[in-house]
Amino acid sequence: MSLLDQFYGNSKAKEALVFYQRDGRFPHGILLEGQEGCGRRTFARLIAAAALCEGEDAPCGRCRHCRKILKEIHPDVQLIAPEPGKKSFKKEQVERLRADAWVKPNEAPRKIYILCETQYMTAWAQNALLKLLEEPPAGVLFLLTCDNRFKLLETVRSRVVALTLEAPGEELAEKALLEQVPALTQQQARLAAMESSGNVGRAKRLLADEGYAAVMDKAAALCEKMEKADWFGILQVLSGFESDREGLLQCLEQVRQLLAQNTKDSFFAKKDRQYRILPLQAGQVLGIIEQGMEYARQNMGMPLLTTWLGAGIGSAFEK
Ligand SMILES: [Zn+2]
Structure with a gap:
């Protein structure tokens, strides 16, 4: 199995890569x-x-080069990026690259430079790079990343082959998150995938955020209490937000997204219906939550708002 199979979506870019690899050029x-x-x-x-x-099925992930590249310790594969917190490349970084590119590789047949966020390269830096792209040292491969190719000089753009990458979408992002983030529940993966619009990198950053994780736990707790028609439990969770308007809004948004899946026959609902909440009840609660979010934005007092929400949600589950 090739490592490409674990990179979801982006079939065009992957096809191009397979083509270069088979062709050897x-x-x-x-x-x-x-x-x-x-x-x-x-x-x-x-x-x-x-x-x-x-190896076979390149990139195999098992041969010496693949393993070192994955661990980011391959001496012939260098990653060059603006320093953390800075948005431009330092002159020294570019000068070092220009000198280093002519030095023979250590153990691989070629040298590879990954230049990140090149949209932040100054015109000077891009022109310095251009000289290398025009007459590259034998075997050297430059991989540039950027958010928008049109932020680069036309002369640089014309010297490279551009491949466009896209977020793989919510379903595939959920799958990727479950594979890549240890101890993640399906529901957490689903929420993060939805909130990041299927962008795996953004979803991972969300999941690493402590505030987000705490809100996500409360959203899950609310849904569980609803499933059990536990009115007191619902009030308890909501009262935890009495001095946190922003947190309550985030939590309601997450519950809204979770319940929206219960009201339609979606991919998620088919795959595993996490909460046994009837579509009719889910619809009622959604209406209350959307109204509650509106009140929260209108600065309704928090104790009143959480009580109003608790009463409304509770009434949807009265038997
Ligand atoms: Zn390999």
């Missing part, structure tokens, strides 16, 4: 364009692995 420069979080760096590493792989 990679362009000198490949530009990976796409929104932040859609896997540009990951895909750049996959290209690097495919270019150096010694």
